[in-house]
Ligand code: FES
């Protein structure tokens with residue numbers, strides 16, 4: 014199959030990749046070593062492949078790579094600060110015991126990030142809704158609820174814009 | 179005197195090992211490993227019928243697909259594999275036995291090519307009539323799923339019945355059951371059904387096998403709970419020495435039993451060992467839908483329980499008949515059936531016991547290990563029956579449970595005396611936490627509110643000789659590496675091991691690393707199953723740590739010329755207060771100490787530890803009796819406060835409390851996580867989970883759209899998790915496992931709460947909205963009991979009920 018060039022911003026850096034038109038963003042990202050996106054189902058059901066496209070959370074298995082031409086894609090790796098420090102959301106997941114096997118975690122973190130960007134102080138209802146498309150079989154979600162709450166508090170303490178990635 | 183000081187030993191709340199990498203998303207799971215362009219990809223062609231003879235497999239067209247290099251079929255790789263009963267070949271040979279069974283494997287240069295190749299393989303079958311319901315399969319031998327059952331190798335405690343569909347039959351014969359039933363004041367008979375359910379781990383199966391071109395050496399990277407058991411099953415299956423099979427187990431994305439024993443490795447091996455392929459690694463990634471149709475499931479069951487109860491409310495006798503639907507293979511599934519059987523009085527003392535537990539072959543995916551291993555199944559039934567009986571007798575269900583509790587010293591159903599435990603106080607606490615004694619008004623107008631309790635009990639269901647060993651290496655800077663071949667799949671055992679090492683050697687937790695299993699470097703461990711690791715591997719890790727510590731102290735004692743008991747290790751430094759010396763562990767630990775006599779002594783310090791349970795005796799095959807059938811039991815209780823919408827059948831959990839006697843909490847954050855997660859997994863199973871098949875045995879729920887598991891929208895805001903610590907005698911620190919136990923009793927507790935809310939007993943899991951709604955309607959017609967099943971179980975039950983009447 015003929016390949017096409019797609020250009021987009023990946024975690025703040027411009028990338029240029031050759032892809033087949035049918036290749037999903039999930040497979041493309043994994044191909045270039047972005048392993049935080051996981052293929053839990055490749056059918057849009059589990060959320061392990063969640064990334065931000067511009068500022069909206071998307072299941073990368075449901076988008077073709079060519080669709081992100083000219084857009085900005087952020088994954089869990091992209092939240093890490095340049096000095097290697099974890100993002101407050103990632104740290105809050107650790108602090109609250111919200112990580113077990115860790116397979117859902119990067120997707121959960123990205124869905125949480127998208128939520129807190131648009132609603133810095135979400136109600137439980139909002140949290141449930143925002144994470145409803147991200148399955149977790151290990152934690153039972155209750156620790157994730159705590160983590161989101163904690164992340165929201167931690168991010169408020171950051172200087173304006175410091176938590177934006 | 180303990181010569182150790184640490185702030186990061188057992189019992190501390192610490193950040194868990196590998197959490198950082200998991201949060202970042204940089205931890206490499208099996209699918210994330212890279213092998214370069216020599217990697218080949220395999221894809222299975224799967225049976226579309228439930229039972230039949232394979233007439234032909236035509237793969238000419240598949241070979242024409244660009245990138246496809248080979249197609250292997252069952253007869254090319256005719257080895258039998260299995261943990262307890264070798265009833266499985268990686269691919270069907272001659273006949274298929276369920277929809278989803280692999281019949282061929284297409285190997286290609288890319289995943290896409292393998293997938294396309296698989297679509298081009300044509301298989302013709304001569305269809306035969308299948309059997310789906312376990313009671314029919316157990317009682318009628320017209321259709322035999324395994325006509326060759328008598329030929330299969332099996333361990334001594336599995337009892338296949340040749341020329342039937344019974345893969346194992348576990349029995350308890352204790353006391354005078356008939357007499358007790360004849361003379362009893364009250365007699366009860368209840369039935370419960372539950373369908374097969376799926377593990378639902380988010381990482382699907384994935385494995386890479388590479389066979390060396392010129393020598394019989396094999397390397398397997400696999401998403402497996404138990405690297406050594408994969409090695410053993412594979413090595414035995416193909417007749418290789420153990421040291422020619424290397425198994426590397428990267429982190430796994432959830433197991434819950436579904437990655438225990440051997441899963442897809444032998445199938446992948448069928449390609450990797452092909453003469454045309456040897457020398458190249460072959461990857462087998464199983465997409466979600468294939469996981470659902472072709473992986474292990476929790477066995478479905480049809481249960482009948484009879485109880486004889488005295489007028490004082492004491493249970494005098496129990497008669498259990500459990501038909502477990504083990505599907506097409508019982509290689510592993512035979513053992514949860516036993517596990518249920520040898521715990522078949524639950525957490526109660528019942529003097530007269532008659533139990534028949536059958537693993538019954540049917541033409542469905544195979545039953546295997548699943549969190550709780552027979553006990554969510556058994557207690558899912560027994561705890562409903564206990565509740566029903568208490569209500570019928572007009573005794574408070576909590577009081578009835580306490581009255582019949584399996585207290586210390588009383589015999590279990592195998593005759594083994596129960597050890598000390600904190601169950602009574604846990605029951606009281608659980609009841610308090612959900613205000614059990616108070617009938618509360620529903621929060622939602624028009625809804626019905628109810629409360630229910632259920633008890634949990636389970637022993638590690640392990641072979642009598644399931645062993646563990648560990649190595650603790652002290653590095654030249656005082657940091658430590660632990661080789662313990664347990665899989666940390668999120669339960670947090672590596673954190674627990676690091677805490678044990680910190681406790682014993684006095685170095686900070688952060689200096690200690692625990693590595694994921696590789697059979698080439700790690701010493702042996704049986705499996706990461708049965709909630710055994712912090713206990714069994716914990717014994718080995720503790721011993722290894724103590725041995726390393728003793729070596730350090732001995733060397734320092736000679737070096738400083740002071741008695742050993744003047745030396746301590748505190749926060750990573752070796753200290754002698756008498757001499758006023760304090761030195762950080764450094765390269766001398768690795769390279770030796772120049773002793774006062776001028777001789778260099780020491781060298782790298784390695785602590786080792788080994789453990790095997792000393793005194794388990796397999797239950798007698800005829801009576802199920804044994805002086806020590808299991809190592810110990812973990813007990814607990816769950817209380818649930820629910821509300822039901824009679825208009826829609828929706829159930830909302832207001833509050834859930836769950837407590838277990840863990841003996842000693844080594845890593846509280848891990849225990850908390852296990853209780854929270856297992857409780858929700860149990861609630862999820864109870865409310866929505868069912869593998870449903872059509873009349874041809876085709877799975878109707880092959881993905882997360884149709885196979886529902888709990889999402890954020892379905893769970894309570896929190897789980898009130900707690901634990902007691904009545905120490906275990908033979909245990910590293912008194913600790914007992916709890917990983918599986920949290921999933922045992924949420925379902926019956928919830929069911930009991932729904933009964934309390936509505937006044938009708940639902941005898942079939944799951945309690946889906948539709949089913950609850952129908953039960954509400956049945957109630958308005960004056961019914962007190964409600965049964966309903968997925969299609970094929972309905973047939974089972976109709977027939978079974980008739981035969982019982
Ligand atoms: S892999 Fe994309 S939603 Fe599951």
Ligand code: FES
Nearest residue numbers: 114117149150151
């Ligand atoms: S932590 Fe395992 S799926 Fe969420």
